[in-house]
Amino acid sequence: NAGVTQTPKFQVLKTGQSMTLQCAQDMNHEYMSWYRQDPGMGLRLIHYSVGAGITDQGEVPNGYNVSRSTTEDFPLRLLSAAPSQTSVYFCASSLRGGAAFATNEKLFFGSGTQLSVL
């Protein structure tokens, strides 16, 4: 099982450049989300999605866009990268989203993308 796959693992950008962090899961999970991890700040939720065509903002959405055109993919777009976006980014998914926490709320994480913006 591939689980949650994030690409790339490492990326260096210049200020103002744009890029997309890819996240794909093969578990037919409804819920997908993006987090950023910064020292002393823990993991902060950027955006999340409870199903194809549905996205919502998390704690720190500014500077990031997402879309969910398929169940499998949840890309995170940086439109104009800034040094403040230097971080480690994690994608995570779970079987169900929203209020329907029926049987399995375990969150599966990708291996992370280390992004540096110069």
Place this chain on the structure above:
Amino acid sequence: AQKVTQAQTEISVVEKEDVTLDCVYETRDTTYYLFWYKQPPSGELVFLIRRNSFDEQNEISGRYSWNFQKSTSSFNFTITASQVVDSAVYFCALRGGGKLIFGQGTTLQVKP
């Protein structure tokens, strides 16, 4: 608003000592879920436990145990007889509605 606080930034113990990681949460939801995750030096996040707001039973899994107290909004994690392999960052998290909110994390260093 939801919030998770892990007041202990770093803890250092000697192998075989018991250690407790504190987690305090805030939520207005009546139904919510609490989690603990482990992040070893390799970086991946490893699920340890999930607890729902209606189940206040303490849980033990090997050397790990969790104490959930709604009266104090706490969900503390104890490692008994710690080992060097327990060295990691541990995150407590709260899920209600569509969001999973993490605490700041506690770095545990277990010295041989």
